Amino acid sequence: MNINHHLDDATLMSYSAGSLSQGMALVVASHLAFCSACRERAEMNDAVGGVLLESLDAETIEDDMLAAILAQIDEPETSIIEPQQQTPRACDPEIPMPLNEYVSGPLDELQWKRIVPGVAYYDMPWQGRGVSRLLRIAPGKSMLTHTHNGNELTLVLRGSFSDEVGRFCRGDIADLDDQIEHQPLVDSDEDCICLIATDAPLRFTTLFGKLVQPMTGF
Secondary structure, three states: OOOOOOOOHHHHHHHHHOOOOHHHHHHHHHHHHHOHHHHHHHHHHHHHHHHHHHHOOHHHHHHHHHHHHHHHHHOOOOOOOOOOOOOOOOOOOOOOHHHHOOOOOOHHHOOOEEEEOOEEEEEOOOOOOOOEEEEEEOOOOEOOOEEEOOOEEEEEEEOOEEOOOOEEOOOOEEEEOOOOOEOOEEOOOOOEEEEEEEOOOEEEOOHHHHHHHHHHOO
16 A cells, blocks of 8 residues: 555654544544554654653652643543444454444445435544544545634545645545645545544635535534
């Protein structure tokens, strides 16, 4: 697999620190299952973090732990959704192992929900401020032009799309923030299926996009 688009350093550091949302962490883990280059960077971050932790004296660790506990008390309650599969099953080669634990079968057999003709989705089993879902778009179809109120991760599982950033094929990941405005267009002969996570609602830049945003779920 020839992967041309990788994770940003900041995203990998947040993943290693365990500070990403469940949806974001799932996209990162799924990309790491494909990409040896990003896996090596993630392993390096983990190693550096371990060294830094070992270098802290006991008093510093205690202070940090107290601050973290107090911060968690102030945060809204969240819950981690456990994988649906209680026993391992054979993995569809299209589906990375971390995602395989949360879907009910091969991509073509999922219960896709249509947004508009040519665009359908399959939601992950948790809720948050953003979106965590599989998105399926037919050849020649495009998303509405938008930018972001936060961050957006998009991992291609099948097909390809092009936008203002470049062309994204299987295994590629788009790691975008509020500085990017784009309109992804499916340029493959087959449906493009992506695993997507956002940490805030999208910001559509056209009047039509703003009007239909409630029905898109984004």
